[in-house]
Amino acid sequence: MKGKAHVYDRDDIDTDLIIPARYLNTDDEKELAEHAMEDLDKGFVKKVSNGDFIVARKNFGCGSSREHAIWALRGVGVKAVVADSFARIFFRNAINNGFYAIECKGVSGKVKDGEEIEIDVKEGVVRAGKKVFKFTPFPKFALDIINAGGLLNYVKNHP
Amino acid sequence: MGSTITEKILAKHSGKKVVRPGEIINADIDLVMCHDVTTPPAITMLEKEGIDKVFDNKKIVVTPDHFVPNKDIKSASLAKRLRDWVNKNNIENYYEVGCHGVCHAILPEQGHVIPGITLVCGDSHTCTHGALGAFSTGVGSTDLAAALATGKLWFKVPETIKFVLSGKLPKGVYSKDVILKIISDIGVDGALYKAMEFTGAAIDDMSVEARMTITNMAIEAGGKSGIINPDKKTLDYVKKRTDSGFEVFVSDEDAEYCDVKEYDVSKLEPMVVFPSLPSNGKTADAAEKMDINIDQAYLGSCTNGRIEDLRIAASIVKGRKIAKGVRMIVVPATTDIWKQANKEGLLDIFMEFGATVSTPTCGACLGGHMGILAEGERCISTTNRNFVGRMGHPKSEVYLASPATVAASAVEGKIVDPRRFLE
Structure with a gap:
């Protein structure tokens, strides 16, 4: 996967910043996407392109269990979030949706906003120019769920 | 080596004698709680996958709470999707507006939460119910859909941090102040992925309701769950509300904790x-x-x-x-x-x-x-x-x-x- 990195060089980007609760009166992915990251960066929706990544520091996605956070990011074209660490429910939701939440330390701060980066999920590597960041690849059960196209498909095939 | 209450409940629900932190298990879910924001998307997912049955209509409790009485047309249609699904699946425990309540308050109050069970809900504050000695954790809509369909969910057995709260709360200082102090000390990811077990004389002194305020906010420290060993107060609270039988689990004295933090609550302030x-x-x-x-x-x-x-x-x-x-x-x-x-x-x-x-x-x-x-x-x-x-x-x-x-x-x-x- 290759794409542009949108870098938010900070900790604790909560689910209310990713998709404010005032928009949770719908679960329509397109509608949610219009408000992705709105309270953190009003210009995000305009500048993001399909296949881009978000890069941040630790505890990304803390707060609410709303899967709407994943849908808003996916809906606006984000393919993966790279962060030092993730809040537990956000990470679970990501796996269950086949969305990549890449736990890779030290990328934020070393990659410039707008820089092109490459993520190799199998190898467990993020590359930004000559800089290389390693991460522990997903455990097998998580990859199985992602590769099945999400948890429900996985469950259907593993009764 | 002994086990924590969390490990015991998860072992029992995955058909094992013992489980240890880090282990991935597929656990039976005893109770699935549903509300108007995260359940409608789960219902849509189930319909899309052609799954037209719930695992057990007696083990699901539903209350619309977030946007009720409905605040606009969109929220009204979410509540309607929930209600239609409840009717279609003959879900007995449905608290319509008029007898409704915030899910984490109404479930214990109406006797649905009992010690020793596993409980999930598409809501991060599901950790609240650990105050009754249950394993209880928040999940997203996809997990919720899977739990509704199969009555099972995968978990990584969490490590546990033990918080020993000794002393007597001074006048004007409440369980809310205790948990706000703890979160301020350990940070919003201080218990990331972990179970937070609260114990000690100060917990013993608290009412079950006051304890719920503490476990409720475990998620604000990143916790997977908050939990308290049941005592006489817990059993009195539960038995007043339900005739259901249950098994009580408590942590062993030699259980292993990844960290132990001690607080003398008599020194705390609002x-x-x-x-x-x-x-x-x-x-x-x-x-x-x-x-x-x-x-x-x-x-x-x-x-x-x-x-x-x-x-x-x-x-x-x-x-x-x-x-x-x-x-x-x-x-x-x-x-x-x-x-x-x-x-x-x-x-x-x-x-x-x-x-x-x-x-x-x-x-x-x-x-x-x-x-x-x-x-x-x-x-x-x-x-x-x-x-x-x-x-x-x-x-x-x-x-x-x-x-x-x-x-x-x-x-x-x-x-x-x-x-x-x-x-």
């Missing part, structure tokens, strides 16, 4: 958490010296909308008048709490004071309705989160505190230490 993270705590005394004027005081939510909370706040505002320019919104968390508060005259006390009382709802806690803040406005609130934009405009501010501190601040029109109101 706390106020400043914007915009639940870990930004200062003492109420320090906050008072900063002269922070407020526009709104909010009393309610799954954290502090129970009868004891209303009693504490009412005892402070009784016979007083609300500060000029301040709105106070009181939201009893369930219909029964509303009725009880009415019976005790608490609602009159609030109305005479100058507050307004709402029907049960999650409401403004998550910026839904019933008390949204405008740009630049400031609210002191008994809720659990003070993120940017949480209760309204991204440039509004939320300060978290106990019911006593919120009530005292409504009297003064600024954030104050409540202790002088209790003398």
Whole structure:
């Protein structure tokens, strides 16, 4: 996967910043996407392109269990979030949706906003120019769920 | 080596003798709780996959709570999708508006939560129910859909941090202050992926309701669950509400913890958490010296909308008048709490004071309705989160505190230490 990195060089980007609760009166992915990251960066929706990544520091996605956070990011074209660490429910939701939440330390701060980066999920590597960041690849059960196209498909095939 | 209560419950539910932290298990789920925001998408997922049956219609409890009574057409259609699905699947335990309540308050109150069970809900504050000695954790809509379809869910067995709370709470200091202090100390990811087990003399002294305020906020430290070993108070609370049998698990003395933190609660003070993270705590005394004027005081939510909370706040505002320019919104968390508060005259006390009382709802806690803040406005609130934009405009501010501190601040029109109101 290759794409542009949108870098938010900070900790604790909560689910209310990713998709404010005032928009949770719908679960329509397109509608949610219009408000992705709105309270953190009003210009995000305009500048993001399909296949881009978000890069941040630790505890990304803390707060609410709303899967709407994943849908808003996916809906606006984000393919993966790279962060030092993730809040537990956000990470679970990501796996269950086949969305990549890449736990890779030290990328934020070393990659410039707008820089092109490459993520190799199998190898467990993020590359930004000559800089290389390693991460522990997903455990097998998580990859199985992602590769099945999400948890429900996985469950259907593993009764 | 012994096991923690969490390990024992998860072992029992995955057909194993023992489980250890890090192990991935597929656990039986005893209870799935559903509300109007995260369940409708789960229903859509099930329909899309052609799954037209729930695993057990007696093990599902549903209450619309977030945006009810419905605030707009979109939220009304979410509630309708939920209601239609309830009818189609003959789900017995459905609390329609009129007997509804905030899910984390109504389930224990109505006897659905019993010790030793596993419980999930598409809501992060599901950790609340650990106060009754259950394993209880928040999940997203896909997990919820899988649990509704199969009655099973995968988990990584969490490590446990033990919080030993000794001493006696001083006057004016409540379980809310204890958990705000703990989160301020360990940070919003201080318990990431971990179970937070609370124990000690101070927990023994607390009512089951006060304990729920503590486990409710485990998620604000990143915790997977909050849990408390059941004692006589727990069993009395549960047996008053249900005839269901249950198995009680408690942690072994030689159970292994990844960390043990000790607090002497007699040294704690009332706390106020400043914007915009639940870990930004200062003492109420320090906050008072900063002269922070407020526009709104909010009393309610799954954290502090129970009868004891209303009693504490009412005892402070009784016979007083609300500060000029301040709105106070009181939201009893369930219909029964509303009725009880009415019976005790608490609602009159609030109305005479100058507050307004709402029907049960999650409401403004998550910026839904019933008390949204405008740009630049400031609210002191008994809720659990003070993120940017949480209760309204991204440039509004939320300060978290106990019911006593919120009530005292409504009297003064600024954030104050409540202790002088209790003398």
